[in-house]
Amino acid sequence: MNIKKYIKVYKLFNYTSLSIELEYQVNIFIDLLTAIFGLSGSIFLLSIFFSNTKDIGGWSFEQALIIQAIYTILNGITNTWFSPNLTEIVKYIREGTLDFVLIKPIDSQFWVSFKRISPTGFIEILLGFVILIYCFNINNITLNIDSLFLLFLTIGCSISILYSLWFLISTTTIWFVKTWNATEVLRSFLYVGRFPLNSFSFPLRVFFSTVIPITFITAIPSEVILGISTFWKIILEILVSLTFIISSRRFWIYALKFYSSASS
Amino acid sequence: MxxxxxxxxxxxxxxxxxxxxxxxxxxxxxxxxxxxxxxxxxxxxxxxxxxxxxxxxxxxxxxxxxxxxxxxxxxxxxxxxxxxxxxxxxxxxxxxxxxxxxxxxxxxxxxxxxxxxxxxxxxxxxxxxxxxxxxxxxxxxxxxxxxxxxxxxxxxxxxxxxxxxxxxxxxxxxxxxxxxxxxxxxxxxxxxxxxxxxxxxxxxxxxxxxxxxxxxxxxxxxxxxxxxxxxxxxxxxxxxxxxxxxxxxKLSPRKELSIICKSKKDIESLKNLGLDIKNVESNEITLLIKKEDIKKTLKNILNKYELEDLQISEPPVDEIIGKLLTNK
Amino acid sequence: MFNLTPYKIGTLLKTQYSNMMEYRVEIALWAISGVIPFFMLNIWTNNGLNDSLGISNIMLSRYFLSAFFVRQFSVVWVVFTFEEDALLGRISPYLIQPIHPFFRYFAQHIAEQITRFPFALIIALFFFIFNPESLWFPSIGIFILSLISTFFSFLIQFLIQSIIACFCFWTEKASSFEKLIFIPTLFLSGLLAPVESFPTFVKSWVYFTPFPYLIDFPARILSENNVNIFSGLCVQIIWIILFFIIFLKVWSQGSKKFTAMGL
Structure with missing residues (x-):
């Protein structure tokens, strides 16, 4: 494993995919509009909820906005790094060009996870940060070094979980070519991450923290910001994200074994 | 080694x-x-x-x-x-x-x-x-x-x-x-x-x-x-x-010998030499001859007949391989 | 005008149905992906947000279940298929066949909905197990009316997306337009919150757009909430006619461009 080589290759991945994206400028503009409308829509929905009540699941509108901000940032990351590569992997399988990837002296998971990058998510990441800073303001939050460190740690874990979820789904492409339906399931469940976990009834809360760890993704970083997170929750998030990363790796290796014994 | x-x-x-x-x-x-x-x-x-x-x-x-x-x-x-x-x-x-x-x-x-x-x-x-x-x-x-x-x-x-x-x-x-x-x-x-x-x-x-x-x-x-x-x-x-x-x-041990004769009589006579015939067309005849026999046969024919034209060729490769792929 | 005969339609539907059965796992997953309305319902009732609206929990849960069903049977994806076909060069052979290419897609959608039906029923069954008090059986009349309005909603969305799909003749990635259009569809159609709950400044103009007629209107019929059925159906028909005319225009322009210069 040669880190220098991987960095070099990663830079070239970024260079090539950004060059491709720039061939379609109109799309970038439309995606930008989509990001802005999408965020406005979410805030609109949130405001409908709060028009009838002061708090939802113990969260005020201002606090719930933090979750929205974190969600927007993570969604931007997904749109920049994870979902373009999913589209790409579907293409590899359909066109049979995964063969070219597999005979290259480079880790295939690295290739299929990082080959593409799409600038469309950048605007969401930016908007998310703008809202987050606005939230710091209206909630009178000042972060010290400790909580900043915890924030980065928990967001890092959230990104790892998200990556693994997306990659696990990408991997199923080897069996089912039309994976984007599975993607829709993931997308719709992740949608829930925009709202405080406590706003759901107890059974759903259990579901969202065990079957699909959506709560870990947005709730814990938001709680860290508000300073109401507990130590065991952060430890748990670290463990969950490690489990996810490891299983995504295992599953990929298993899928490749299947691919090389059964594909035609 | x-x-x-x-x-x-x-x-x-x-x-x-x-x-x-x-x-x-x-x-x-x-x-x-x-x-x-x-x-x-x-x-x-x-x-x-x-x-x-x-x-x-x-x-x-x-x-x-x-x-x-x-x-x-x-x-x-x-x-x-x-x-x-x-x-x-x-x-x-x-x-x-x-x-x-x-x-x-x-x-x-x-x-x-x-x-x-x-x-x-x-x-x-x-x-x-x-x-x-x-x-x-x-x-x-x-x-x-x-x-x-x-x-x-x-x-x-x-x-x-x-x-x-x-x-x-x-x-x-x-x-x-x-x-x-x-x-x-x-x-x-x-x-x-x-x-x-x-x-x-x-x-x-x-x-x-x-x-x-x-x-x-x-x-x-x-x-x-x-x-x-x-x-x-x-x-x-x-x-x-x-x-x-x-x-x-191995697949085609024979060559093709095409002969154009001056008279139809010669064609009839060539037909009766006991060689394998692939094709006959007015005054042209194509014979299939084993590679090792080609010299002897050719000599014979040249001595006996008056020819207008003569051509020796290999059967086309595509045909041979095609046969191989379909038959065996 | 589309060269249709019952025989053609029947065969097309049958083949597409076999084709869709091949993808039953994917379609099941897709049905599951439509459960968002239930999550929304949970937020509404769990926090008592509907109290000030004057809708009871039972009526609200019926509304969201109906919204789920309407959504299940009005999902459209023609733009993605068309884009793929355009990319892989399958459009030319379709164009020389004596049937309008979009009818092929239309049949695909219908076949997909039939395949999807049992999965949607299973999900509804689970819903009633968890919420037995909201169980209801609409009368035949109501049922048929909601079926019609759901089909109209499907038609509107199919036409909108077909128009967008025609953009493929000019730009290579028409699906990003679709993603843009999907945002108002998501937030304004009533899938996440009944249009009734929208603030007045939104309600004042939203009924002039097609969005509330995509989910909210058919769902209200089915769940037997208050709604003016006749005028709603009329508005749906107006939108269908309007989008149909636009579609024909865009299609003839696009295919003209296609035959002139290819893709």
Whole structure:
């Protein structure tokens, strides 16, 4: 494993995919509009909820906005790094060009996870940060070094979980070519991450923290910001994200074994 | 003695398990509830040894198992059983050292990035194979001269013609100087000129670098031009492995002798010599004569008859191989 | 005008149905992906957000279940298929066949909905197991009316997306337009919150757009909430006619461009 080589290759991945994206400028503009409308829509929905009540699941509108901000940032990351590569992997399988990837002296998971990058998510990441800073303001939050460190740690874990979820789904492409339906399931469940976990009834809360760890993704970083997170929750998030990363790796290796014994 | 064989296959077999479905609505519903899996043996107990620097052609009809063997060789499929060694490696482990030594070119699939000029894909590949930029530059220069491709390297791939694209594909596949080249139908869809250029290039490349080349092709010309050795595959079994010339002699031990006579009488007389007749047309007759008898027969005929014209030819290769693929 | 005969339609539907059965796992997953309305319902009732709206929990849960059903049977994806076909060069052979290419897609959608039906029923069954008090059986009349309005909603969305799909003749990635259009569809159609709950400044103009007629209107019929059925159906028909005319225009322009210069 040669880190220098991987960095070099990663830079070239970024260079090539950004060059491709720039061939379609109109799309970038439309995606930008989509990001802005999408965020406005979410805030609109949130405001409908709060028009009838002061708090939802113990969260005020201002606090719930933090979750929205974190969600927007993570969604931007997904749109920049994870979902373009999913589209790409579907293409590899359909066109049979995964063969070219597999005979290259480079880790295939690295290739299929990082080959593409799409600038469309950048605007969401930016908007998310703008809202987050606005939230710091209206909630009178000042972060010290400790909580900043915890924030980065928990967001890092959230990104790892998200990556693994997306990659696990990408991997199923080897069996089912039309994976984007599975993607829709993931997308719709992740949608829930925009709202405080406590706003759901107890059974759903259990579901969202065990079957699909959506709560870990947005709730814990938001709680860290508000300073109401507990130590065991952060430890748990670290463990969950490690489990996810490891299983995504295992599953990929298993899928490749299947691919090389059964594909035609 | 340490032999210079680079590829060795012993008793290699490969099976696939495929779900089968009957046509129509009924079949679909049946398929919904209970899927039937059939084992299909695609490759059966194959033994092959290939020496360094050889160019070997795989012949076989569609679905004979050529591509499967090629995929086993480059490590994309692992064999159901048997022993395989390529340059001392087990391909299916896909070790980096092994992958650095091989390359795969598929006529109907492409690895170049569609929206970008080929040059970008070359540098990406160079980085993946751990080649320094300066070295990559030299390599690109060397190969592009050999392939006679230049300004096309700076146009988006989607704007290139099929022939140019294939050249660029080759360049991308050869940038790391592989010792072993696997080509699956490399001339598919190319026009006659482009096919000829590709063949010339492969021959030259083999000569200059001493690399081993294995290829499958539907175009007999590719095989006859490049390969002295061919391996025929039929339903997953090797039916012939050896010299191409010998295969042709074995399959068609006779030559065609066409004679145009001045008089019809001579034709009638030639008919009654007891030789095999392929065709008679007014005053032209085509006879099939064993290669070892050709001198004697010719002498005889020249002495006895007054001829207008005479022609000796080999039956066309395509015809022979076609026979081989369908009959045996 | 589309060269249709019952025989053609029947065969096309049958083949597409077999084709869709091949993808039943994917379609099941897709049905599952439509459960968002239930999550929304949970937020509404769990926090008592509907109290000030004057909708009871039972009526609200019926509304969201109906929204789920309407959504299940009005999902459209023609733009993605068309884009893929355009990319892989399948459009030319379709164009020379004596049937309008979009009818092929239309049949695909219908076949997909039929395949989807059992999965949607199973999900509804689970819903009633968890919420037995909201179980209801609409009268035949109501059922048929809601079926019609759901089909109209499907038609509107199919036409909108077909128009967008025609953009493929000019730009390579029409699906990003679709993603843009999907945002208002998501937030304004009533899938996440009944249009009734929208603030007045939104309600004042939203009924002039097609969005509330995509989910909210058919769902209200089915769940037997208050709604003016006749005028709603009329508005749906107006939108269908309007989009149909636009579609024909765009299609003829696009295919003209296609035959002139190819893709």
């Amino acid at each position: 340490h032999s210079n064989k680079i590829i060795e296959l012993k008793d290699i077999s490969k099976s696939f398990f495929v779900a089968s479905k009957e046509p129509g609505l009924k079949g679909t519903l049946k398929h919904f509830f209970k899927r039937k899996y059939n084992e299909i043996k695609v490759v059966k107990n194959i033994n092959i040894e290939i020496k360094k620097g050889e160019i070997v052609g795989f012949l076989g009809a569609n679905g004979a198992g050529k591509t499967t063997i090629l995929k086993i060789l480059c490590g994309l499929l692992y064999p159901t059983n048997g022993f395989i060694s390529i340059a001392g490696y087990r391909p299916y482990e896909r070790k980096a050292e092994f992958l650095n030594k091989i390359s795969l070119i598929m006529g109907q699939k492409q690895q170049l990035i569609w929206d970008l000029p080929p040059i970008d894909s070359f540098y990406l590949n160079a980085a993946i194979y751990g080649i320094e930029k300066s070295e990559a530059k030299n390599r690109i220069k060397f190969l592009s001269e050999m392939l006679e491709i230049n300004k096309e390297l700076y146009l988006p791939v989607r704007k290139l013609s099929l022939g140019q694209r294939m050249k660029a594909e080759l360049l991308a596949a050869l940038i790391h100087n592989p010792n072993i080249l696997f080509l699956d139908e490399p001339t598919l869809g190319l026009d006659i000129n482009a096919q000829a250029n590709l063949r010339k290039f492969l021959q030259l490349y083999n000569k200059e670098t001493g690399s081993t080349i294995l290829l499958t092709s539907h175009y007999m010309k590719d095989i006859t031009y490049l390969c002295r050795r061919v391996i025929c595959i039929h339903e997953g079994v090797v039916t012939y492995d050896g010299n191409l010339e010998k295969l042709l002699t």
